[in-house]
Structures are given as structure tokens and as C-alpha cells.
Amino acid sequence: MSEKSDLHEPKGGMADVLYEKRVKIYPREVxxxxxxxxxxxxxxxxxxxxxxxxxxxxxxxxxxxxxxxxxxxxxxxxxWPQDFFYLAALLIIAALSLFFFTALAGRLWCGFAxxxxxxxxxxxxxxxxxxxxxxxxxxxxxxxxxxxxxxxxxxxxxxxxxxxxxxxxxxxxxxxxxxxxxxxxxxxxxxxxxxxxxxxxxxxxxxxxxxxxxxxxxxxxxxxxxxxxxFDKDTLIISYDEKRGEPRGSRKRGTDYQDKGLGSCIDCSMCVQVCPTGIDIRDGLQYQCIGCAACIDVCDSVMEKMDYPKGLIRYTTEHALEGTKTHVLRPRMFVYGGMLLLVMAALLYAVTQRVPLDVDVIRDRNALYRETSEGLIENIYTIKVINKDQRDHQYHLQVSGLENIKLINRMGDFTVRSGQVLNVPIYVQIDPVDLPATSNTIQFTLVATDDANITHEEEARFIGAAVR
Amino acid sequence: MSSVEASKPVAKPTPVIQRVIAILWPAFLTSGVATIITFTLFDPQEISACVGGPQISRLGAYTVGFFSLWLLTTLTSVLTCYFQRPCELTNRANGS
Structure with a gap:
């Protein structure tokens, strides 16, 4: 920890004070x-x-x-837990928004939200x-x-x-x-x-x-x-205008401070008193600064009382302080903004296209396949149907993928209540003559009888001894 | 601890409160993430149905899961902090 602390430590040993024994900060109302x-x-x-x-x-x-x-x-x-993807996308959007707004206007999040x-x-x-x-x-x-x-x-x-x-x-x-x-x-x-x-x-x-x-x-x-x-040199930061403020010093109201060789800062220490993290903004940008702008408010009110122009402490950019142009539209903004829009569009699309139905196909674990008395190859599955909609639905189950494949569903069209899971035991049979290989891909398709848009296709393996 | 300051003027011992935060807080954050992922993938009631064990509500299982993970991640943080101790401190502790 100690090797990093020299990066952002303010002058005057403030960090030492905070690290050793915290001095309670009493932020002045602003x-x-x-x-x-x-x-x-x-x-x-x-x-x-x-x-x-x-x-x-x-x-x-x-x-x-x-x-x-x-x-x-x-x-x-x-x-549902299966929709974890949406939560992940939401978190990515939150993170990208944070990047975007930080690059644009600094620590808006910290100071206001x-x-x-x-x-x-x-x-x-x-x-x-x-x-x-x-x-x-x-x-x-x-x-x-x-x-x-x-x-x-x-x-x-x-x-x-x-x-x-x-x-x-x-x-x-x-x-x-x-x-x-x-x-x-x-x-x-x-x-x-x-x-x-x-x-x-x-x-x-x-x-x-x-x-x-x-x-x-x-x-x-x-x-x-x-x-x-x-951050870059075009990011909005809260900054003290050193060129205008220094040399700081107290003076009577109405005196010609320039004549006395003073800057605009009257060294009233109000900006330190209002700071919720107890730093002195005049020491430059510090990582303790949460960008709450309390020092801007209080300094402006002091400048007003002194009849000086406002903005000795203000939202500005490093470029502006150096006297060059600030670029709001810059590659960084396009990259963050573009990524943000892309993920947002993808999430929106995914949510609108989301089908409130989930199907799991579980093969019977006891036997790979069996032969019926009519000489057909039979595989047994359990279809796990999850109705993720807020209404009850009746569903129709079909099987496809092989010629002359036959589904035996003793439950017929079945109803699953809203938010419920139903296990449907089914048998799939085929004549071994129609079986092209030992292991075949078949598809189960489930459709809601009252809404053809609510449909789900799930692949499964059909296993049997092929005669060809 | 005060002997360190004599030999190395810049290195001050980290105060206890900051060490406590540095151990408990990262552990809290990662165990939170781990809890979300774990219980998104596994339903505690299905686990207890398979494994057996005491009957506990889902909210209870989440709570126990979170604090178990926090304990584990805290242990990791403790070890990190422990190994971060400068070598010379160990030498000194062994030597004198």
C-alpha cells in the first residue's frame, strides 16, 4: 500500500494525518x-x-x-436465473456509463449520485x-x-x-x-x-x-x-485557477490587491471548510476530491462579496487552464459512447425478442434405447418446461429431425401455470430402417397453443442401433 | 513496530483500521460477486435435496453461503497482507 500512496498525496501531510489518526471533518454548510x-x-x-x-x-x-x-x-x-445474461449486460451498461460520464465530466457520480x-x-x-x-x-x-x-x-x-x-x-x-x-x-x-x-x-x-x-x-x-x-486533458474537473488566485493573501474589501501584488484568492479557507473530504483544492487535483463542487459554490459566494468575478474555483479542463481549446468530441468519447450504445441496443433487442419459455430435454439415464414389441427403437426423455410468462399457457410438443419419427406424449397438450416448472415424460420411436446413424440429432419444438410467438426449439440426441 | 521508523524513515506502520478495511472490504466485494454467481447457477434447495443435510430456507442458505464465502475470501486477504510484510521485518523478528 505504501508504495502507491505517494502518487496522489496532497501537500502538507494531510494523508499522514488521515492515515495515522483520522481527524474528524466538519463540512461547513454550503x-x-x-x-x-x-x-x-x-x-x-x-x-x-x-x-x-x-x-x-x-x-x-x-x-x-x-x-x-x-x-x-x-x-x-x-x-429467471437462466436470464443471468440480462443482468450481466445491465452491469456492463452501468460500467460503460460510468466510464463515459467520467471521461466527459469527471466524478459526477461521486459528487451527486x-x-x-x-x-x-x-x-x-x-x-x-x-x-x-x-x-x-x-x-x-x-x-x-x-x-x-x-x-x-x-x-x-x-x-x-x-x-x-x-x-x-x-x-x-x-x-x-x-x-x-x-x-x-x-x-x-x-x-x-x-x-x-x-x-x-x-x-x-x-x-x-x-x-x-x-x-x-x-x-x-x-x-x-x-x-x-x-481522465484526459479535456475532462471537466474542479480546479482552482492558480494563475488568477496566486499569490493568495488576506486584504480589506475594496483595496487594490493587484497594487499590493496579490492574486484573487483572499485565503479565507472557506473552500477547505466546506470540503467533505477535508482537502485543499488549491493544492491541485487530488484523488480524494469527489467532485462535489461545494468549494465552487462557496468560493463564488466569497468572490461575490468581494466584488471579484466568480469562477476562481470552477469546472474547467486542463486544456482550458492552459489556454488551449477543449474538445468535447474526441476519440475517447466516441469509443465509450459507441460501446455503450451498442450494448444498450443489444440488450433492448434481446429483451424484446425474449421468449418467456424455457425447455430442457433430459435423456432417460437407465437405458440408451430399447426395442418395443413392434420392433421400433425407443428413446425416453423428460421434457422440463419452464413457463417464464406472467400468464398460464397451454403448450403443444412436436418432434422433428428424422423421417417417420414418432412422438408418444401421454399428457397430450399440457398447461403450465405462470412461473411454474412442469416435467413431461415422453417416448420417441422410430423404425430402425429409418435410422441413419447410431447417434442422431433431433429437435423438440414447443409452441404455446394460444400464442405462436411463444415457441422454443431444443436439440437432443436420439440413439439406436442403425440397420443401414 | 516503532523500531522500523528508526531504520527506514519513510515507512510508517499502517494503522490497524486501514489494515482491517484492506482485509475485510475486498473480501466483502468478491464474496458478494461469488455469491451471486454461485446461487445463480445452483439452487440451494436442489443442493440440499441431493446432498441431504439440514432443512434451511433459500434466504437462509444465501446468507450462510455469503458469510462462508466472506470468511474464505477474508482468509485470502489476511494471507496477502501477511505475505506483504517486508522481509526485513521477519528477519528482525527472528534475529532479535
Missing amino acids: HGIFARLRTLGVVVLLGIFYGLPWLRWDDRQAVLLDLPARQFHLFGITF CPQTVWTEVFLWIERKIEGDRLRQMKLDRAPWTGRKMFIKGGKHFIWIVFSLYTGLTFVGYFTPIIELSQKLVNFSQGPWEAFWVLFYGFATYGNAGWLREQVCIYMCPYARFQGAM
Whole structure:
């Protein structure tokens, strides 16, 4: 670990401080356009997270990754473990989107959409409401443990824990029906595993958003470590304009700072105070920077008070800082974007072409083949039919691939209920004269009697002693 | 541990909390992936039907499976961290 740490360590030994003993960071509250955008992100994303499990679709939970039943319901579609491909494609799309947006605009994800950021914002908000602003929080932490301090701290942790447990309930509600789960939790009649996962996820929320906070980004996040690989000189980054800001220094409002040989930075340290990871953006781009833009908001408000132009800290690119042109359309964007569109199109096509029917052909294990009393060669199979549709269907089974091949299906056309698996024992017979080889390929075709589009063909081996 | 600082000025011992994170967290991530793949391929109820063993709900089997995998991957992380220890530290521990 130590051999890598020199790459991104900020000046001034901040990393040493963090590595040795973590100094608690008290981010100052910030107002401005990016703070509003983040609040919007929090409201929308958490609204979706907490609301989605309660949404109904066709008389059941709209989004239910039903682990106990091994079925994933996503609105009108039900996915089975056999549909793992779709999940994999979805993950690839998520990863490619992350690459695309990182190359375009840096760590947008970290600053505005990452669950770690979103939940930490809520926890910080609760903390501020109870303990007061940054200075009050610092004062309270330094103060000796009195009844008042215990009451305030206890109240904060109580609300954090209640909120975390509700988060845990919501999380488990994605995997087991949430209405029944919450009814059971009210009566304390839930299963031990559900209870365990509510507590586990609740604890993770409380620990990550209440205690670990920026340490998750700095020590635990793999993306934070490799996102630099997607960056180039045209990527939007949050940067301090050193040319304009330096030399920094305090001055009275309205003085001609250029005359005193100073830059625009008044060295108020507000940008450090608002930073949730406790870095100084003026030291340059650091991997601890989650791109939340809090320093932009606060610096702009300071510049406004000083009657200086805004944007001493701003979203910019390395090229722009060097005074050259920024290229939004560049090969990297086309590669990431093209791959993204390709996988998305493939997934969309696959989902629309998906047939909600799966068939497995299992050969009888006892005998390769047998001869009937009429002298025909007979193979025995079990056809495993999985109805992945949300309706019941009746199916018709056919066999093909050899001339004069005969199917004996004692069940006739059979019905499989929605989401059920049915095993159909069948016999396939042929006159040995019509058998071209010892081992032959045959096809079983299953068609829903009410919908010809729901069909599945499965190959199988037909074995028998050929006379030719 | 403090003797290391005397001989090598740059190398400071990694704090316990970071070592704990470095062991448990990668193990957590990989065991999560392993759990998803394992239980996509195998239905725990079919396994217990074939192998026998105690009756357990699917959610229970997933939980036990996840924590068993986490234990295993944690062991891997522990060994990685253990072998990453500089050789000279081992020499010193054996020598003096």
C-alpha cells in the first residue's frame, strides 16, 4: 500500500494525518447552484429508492427481486436465473456509463449520485438540525460530557439509527415482498434471515454515512482509485485557477490587491471548510476530491462579496487552464459512447425478442434405447418446461429431425401455470430402417397453443442401433 | 513496530483500521460477486435435496453461503497482507 500512496498525496501531510489518526471533518454548510443540484439528486434518488418497493404492478410488487422464489419481477417482465445474461449486460451498461460520464465530466457520480454521498448528505443534514452548524458541532465535541451533550448526541444517534433501520427495511423490501415484510416486522413475526438483513443493511448505512463518510471514498472505493485512468486533458474537473488566485493573501474589501501584488484568492479557507473530504483544492487535483463542487459554490459566494468575478474555483479542463481549446468530441468519447450504445441496443433487442419459455430435454439415464414389441427403437426423455410468462399457457410438443419419427406424449397438450416448472415424460420411436446413424440429432419444438410467438426449439440426441 | 521508523524513515506502520478495511472490504466485494454467481447457477434447495443435510430456507442458505464465502475470501486477504510484510521485518523478528 505504501508504495502507491505517494502518487496522489496532497501537500502538507494531510494523508499522514488521515492515515495515522483520522481527524474528524466538519463540512461547513454550503449554498449555491451545485448544492441545490445535489439536494435535487438526494431527493430524486432517495425518493426512488424508498418509493419503488411500494409501487404495484398487476397486483404484485412492481420491482421485486424475489430471492426466496428465484424470480426477478421488473414491472411487466419476470426474469429467471437462466436470464443471468440480462443482468450481466445491465452491469456492463452501468460500467460503460460510468466510464463515459467520467471521461466527459469527471466524478459526477461521486459528487451527486453515489449512495455514499447521498446518504451522507442526509446524515449531515440530521446532524446539523440537531447539533447546529459547523462551529457548534466542533464546540460540542470539545466540550466535556454533560447531560446536555449526552442528550444531543443520543438524540442524533437515535434518529440516525431509526433512519438506518428504515433504510434496511426498504433494502430487504426489494428482495422479499415489502408489504408483508413490514406487517411481519410490526408483529415481530418476520423470519430470522429477513431480520438479520434489515439489521445488517441498517448497520452498514449507519456506519458508512454516520461514521466512515469520506473514508469510504478514500480507502474503500475502487472507482476512486482508477477513475484517473478515464481522465484526459479535456475532462471537466474542479480546479482552482492558480494563475488568477496566486499569490493568495488576506486584504480589506475594496483595496487594490493587484497594487499590493496579490492574486484573487483572499485565503479565507472557506473552500477547505466546506470540503467533505477535508482537502485543499488549491493544492491541485487530488484523488480524494469527489467532485462535489461545494468549494465552487462557496468560493463564488466569497468572490461575490468581494466584488471579484466568480469562477476562481470552477469546472474547467486542463486544456482550458492552459489556454488551449477543449474538445468535447474526441476519440475517447466516441469509443465509450459507441460501446455503450451498442450494448444498450443489444440488450433492448434481446429483451424484446425474449421468449418467456424455457425447455430442457433430459435423456432417460437407465437405458440408451430399447426395442418395443413392434420392433421400433425407443428413446425416453423428460421434457422440463419452464413457463417464464406472467400468464398460464397451454403448450403443444412436436418432434422433428428424422423421417417417420414418432412422438408418444401421454399428457397430450399440457398447461403450465405462470412461473411454474412442469416435467413431461415422453417416448420417441422410430423404425430402425429409418435410422441413419447410431447417434442422431433431433429437435423438440414447443409452441404455446394460444400464442405462436411463444415457441422454443431444443436439440437432443436420439440413439439406436442403425440397420443401414 | 516503532523500531522500523528508526531504520527506514519513510515507512510508517499502517494503522490497524486501514489494515482491517484492506482485509475485510475486498473480501466483502468478491464474496458478494461469488455469491451471486454461485446461487445463480445452483439452487440451494436442489443442493440440499441431493446432498441431504439440514432443512434451511433459500434466504437462509444465501446468507450462510455469503458469510462462508466472506470468511474464505477474508482468509485470502489476511494471507496477502501477511505475505506483504517486508522481509526485513521477519528477519528482525527472528534475529532479535
